[in-house]
Amino acid sequence: MKVKAAILTVALGSTLVLAACGGADSSSKDDKKDDTKSAMTNKKDNMMKANEKVPLMAALSGEGAHKVSGTATIDGDDLKLMNFKTDEGPDLHVYLTKDGDIKTGKEISKIDLKAAEQNFSLTGVETADYNTAVIYCEKAHEVFGQAPLNS
Numbered sequence: 257m258k259v260k261a262a263i264l265t266v267a268l269g270s271t272l273v274l275a276a277c278g279g280a281d282s283s284s285k286d287d288k289k290d291d292t293k294s295a296m297t298n299k300k301d302n303m304m305k306a307n308e309k310v311p312l313m314a315a316l317s318g319e320g321a322h323k324v325s326g327t328a329t330i331d332g333d334d335l336k337l338m339n340f341k342t343d344e345g346p347d348l349h350v351y352l353t354k355d356g357d358i359k360t361g362k363e364i365s366k367i368d369l370k371a372a373e374q375n376f377s378l379t380g381v382e383t384a385d386y387n388t389a390v391i392y393c394e395k396a397h398e399v400f401g402q403a404p405l406n407s
Contacts, residue, residue, distance in 0.1 A: 311329060311331040311332075312383070318343070319399045323343050324342045327403070328350075333378045334376065337367070337375075339373075344369055345369075345400055348394075349393075350367050353390050356399070361390065367391065
């Protein structure tokens with residue numbers, strides 16, 4: 257009977273020790289999972305910040321004899337002309353270009369000669385391909401002004 261009691265005591269003691277070790281190991285695994293999840297969340301947040309588009313802005317200036325002033329800004333999917341003034345022209349449009357090259361540029365819209373604040377949607381336009389906003393007269397085939405866009 258004493259042998260059975262001793263075996264039972266050893267078995268019970270071993271079970272308690274193993275259970276205690278298993279619990280500590282489990283919380284350690286949970287901590288590791290939490291650390292991994294936190295690291296992945298931080299990495300995802302940093303990647304999202306890196307993919308955010310930085311607003312591009314520049315002062316518009318006239319070309320040749322033409323007077324153009326104001327600010328051109330690309331912010332997200334919008335091109336904004338602020339405090340905009342221009343000489344009159346028969347058919348003025350705003351373009352996005354690479355280094356002012358109208359032939360390879362993207363026509364955005366006809367502009368309003370009188371509106372100081374104008375917004376144009378750039379949805380579907382790959383703005384990273386362009387670095388200059390240009391005010392261009394379609395009828396005269398002449399650049400009125402431009403703004404080299406910088407972040």
